[in-house]
Amino acid sequence: NAGVTQTPKFQVLKTGQSMTLQCAQDMNHNSMYWYRQDPGMGLRLIYYSASEGTTDKGEVPNGYNVSRLNKREFSLRLESAAPSQTSVYFCASSPVYNEQFFGPGTRLTVL
């Protein structure tokens, strides 16, 4: 039981490049989330998926897209990376009561 896994762990991009962050969970949770963490700002929700086949915008969705590929997988895509997207990205999944289980994170630097 791996919990929530994320790939890659680290990534450096140049401005304008694109990339996809992958997330998978093996806990049979319905809900999945993408957050970004920046110093002094806590966690901010980018997108979430309450169930397979649905996605919704969170607090800071601009510049990102998501795909809920199946119940296990939820990917985050940066179409044209910008320096403001330099951050640590966390994926999480949730059963009932909104208790969230987090992955180890992806550290992204955009030059």
Next chain:
Amino acid sequence: AQSVTQLDSQVPVFEEAPVELRCNYSSSVSVYLFWYVQYPNQGLQLLLKYLSGSTLVESINGFEAEFNKSQTSFHLRKPSVHISDTAEYFCAVSDPSYQKVTFGTGTKLQVIP
């Protein structure tokens, strides 16, 4: 709309001393409350949660938090901290009818030997 305020961004405390990390929330409905801990270069882990029932909840490593509805607070306490408690702590609130959680900005607990 719901929000969470963690007024202290950093809390230094000597080893074996008590500590309190403050959390206040605002919400128009009844809520679920959580404390998460983040060790360096790791993801967040659930420390404890309040869903209903007893307003005092405890974790397995000696932390406790008390839900105070009148003061809309959920402060985290530990009577005697250890070096291994050095981490960042996040308070979070959710509305049971939604699938979203709102996090505070975090409090870094630094335990001094």
